[in-house]
Amino acid sequence: MGYLTMKSIHLTYKRFVIYTSSFATLIGLSAIVGWIVKFNILKSLLPGYMPMKFNTAICIIFLGTALLLKPKNNHSRRHVIKALSLLVVAFATLTLLQDVFNFNFGTDELFVPETPAENISGRINPITALFLIITGLAIFFNCTKKNRCKHTLQYLLHLVTIICGIISIGYLFNVPHFFNFTFITTMPLSTALALIALSAATTILNPGFGVVKLFTGKMIGNDMARKLTIKMFLGILLLGYLHNLDHRYNWVSPQLGSVLLTVSFMAITLIFIWESCTAINKLDHKKNIARENFRLGVESSPYALILSDANGKIIHANIQTEKLYGYTRQELAGQSLQIIIPKKLHDSYNERRQSFYVSNKVVTLGIEEDIFAVRKDGTEFPIELILTPVKTEEGSVVMASVSDISLRKQQEKIIRDQVIELQVKNQELEHVNYIASHDLQEPLRTVSNYITLLEEDYPDQIKGEIKQHLYTMQAATNRMSLLIRSFLDYGKLGRNRKLGPTNCNDIVNDVVTDLNNLIKCSKATITVATELPVLYAYETELRLLFQNLINNAIKFRKKDATPHITIGCKELNGFFEFYVSDNGIGINCKDKDVIFHIFKRVKTEEEYEGHGIGLANCKKIADIHGGKIWVEPGAESGSTFKFTILNFKA
Ligand code: ADP
DSSP, rough: OOOHHHHHHHHHTTTHHHHHHHHHHHHHHHHHHHHHTTOOOHHHSTTOOOOOHHHHHHHHHHHHHHHTTTSSHHHHHHHHHHHHHHHHHHHHHHHHHHHHHHHOOOOSSSOOOOBBBGTBBBSOOOOHHHHHHOOOOOOOTTOOHHHHHHHHHHHHHHHHHHHHHHHHHHHTTTTTTHHTTTTBOOOOOOHHHHHHHHHHHHHHHTTTTTHHHHBOOSHHHHHHHHHHHHHHHHHHHHHHHHHHHHHHHHHHHHHHHHHHHHHHHHHHHHHHHHHHHHHHHHHHHHHHHHHHHHHHHHHHHHSEEEEEEEBBBEEEOHHHHHHHOOOOOOOOOTTTTGGOOGGGHHHHHHHHHHHHHHHHOEEESSSSEEEEEEEEOOOOOEEEEEEEEEEETTEEEEEEEEEEEEHHHHHHHHHHHHHHHHHHHHHHHHHHHHHHHHHHHHHHHHHHHHHHHHHHOOOSEEEEHHHHHHHHHHHHHHHHHHHHHHHHHHHHHHTOEEEEEHHHHHHHHHHHHHHHHHHHHOOEEEEEEEEOOOEEEEEEHHHHHHHHHHHHHTOOOOTSSEEHHHHHHHEEEEEEEEEEEOOOOOOOGTTTTTGGGGOOSSSSSTTSSSOOOHHHHHHHHHHTOOOOOEEEEEESSOOOEEEEEOOOOO
């Protein structure tokens, strides 16, 4: 549609409606004030002209107000607009009926008494009444959905504008025939001007109907009409007016007057033609630049772009098409698209082509299913294809944008194979890990049993240094057994994970309860600084993560200080970022990465117990939640461990 929609009229022509209807309302108000204070100029606008009737002024104010309410057209306003316009229609119809049936309902002197001295009756003249009815009905039906009425009323409104325009010109040129309809009555200048404003504002409410569409359309012609009409009208009016004055005051001879009028008319026309030409040429230039840019864009596109008509005949192809298919453009021009489609796919191509023309929407093929094209040498290759309906001067055509995805397909296959290989290797590794850990426990258990047997069987011999050695051996086997178990647990971590809504407040409370003994002994305080979220997570694993961090925060406390631990969380770029900060011994900057490696410890076993597996577990848990874990120095002392969990719902 080349015309502005009702929505955009509110934006673009809202001001026009407001200005013109305010103008009409002001004229009406001025007449009413004129009648009240008995000041003629206010009634007639200019001294010596006919005054506007009181009733006409009321009707004009009603219609002007209805139009002023129109731009913000909500439900309650619509009722007021309808009521105001219907009141005017009813009142004007009553007046007309009085004229037709020569009757007096007393409405004429309803507000002001008749003034026989000036030979002025209060009755609205029949032409004005008719025009008020047309405008009132047009405003009323604009609030309804009856398009047929709107069409007819739009043309009637044009008639109102034209006749009132002629009347106003009559006044300007002082030609009574134009405003004095002796067969009916005379229309005052103020009424004519107000009716021009009201009818023009009302026609704008239906931008796609009648002559208005000439001014509201989006095409270049409409743009020209908008720019030129007012200027031309004013120019011609000025010429006519000057000619009229010349005629009245005999400035120059009639012949010279005619010549001057003709010449100035020609000059003014030339100026307007010049202006239109320049504007059209500018646009044409822009169009040529746009066309050339489009051509360059098509030629430099990394895709093969092929334009084909409704019958599937190739109209144009870019240089990339030549490279991709091995045909020259001359060879392709006029050929059916089937030339670049493998024979076995011709039937399905024809079917798709039909359905594409029916739907007339952009279609992308080759993403979920494999589609193929064929080169001049007969080799087939996978493609991704986007079909776009394009409108050109020659009619509707289709632009096919083709990309060769052979490389992508190869890479996808490599990745797929590697993923399968990795999965198999991973399973093998897990199996080996499990078996190895299990089998390693067995000899350890044997060594441990024999140490116990030795101690039990030879109590007299095993003493002193030997006893001490055996004790060290026992401790080493126990530690080895623990390490193997931890290693086994690390391998199992997240294997049977279950994603579900997890309340982190509950998790922290549970962990605090579990660590109750340690907390009591160390007199640790744990503060949850912010409300912790309920998020989608692997609950068991998340609990282990919190447990490790809180446990470490208490374990690695300073000897002379009670541990204070603070826990909090914030949402950040699709992640939940948690922190667990303590006032403990802190971590050297150089160790901040290494502590997350399995079996890596920074403090020796003698100082703090442990196996160096806790943080490795934490890292693995953060990983399976799509996040990461790191450590920062604490605000004053100690350290702050931070980890992120992907917000699966974001
Ligand atoms: P473990 O606690 O068994 O030593 P972890 O993997 O939990 O093993 O921790 C690895 C190392 O990181 C620890 O040995 C310790 O040096 C350091 N560490 C962990 N948490 C803290 C903490 N809150 N404060 C200071 N150092 C810490």
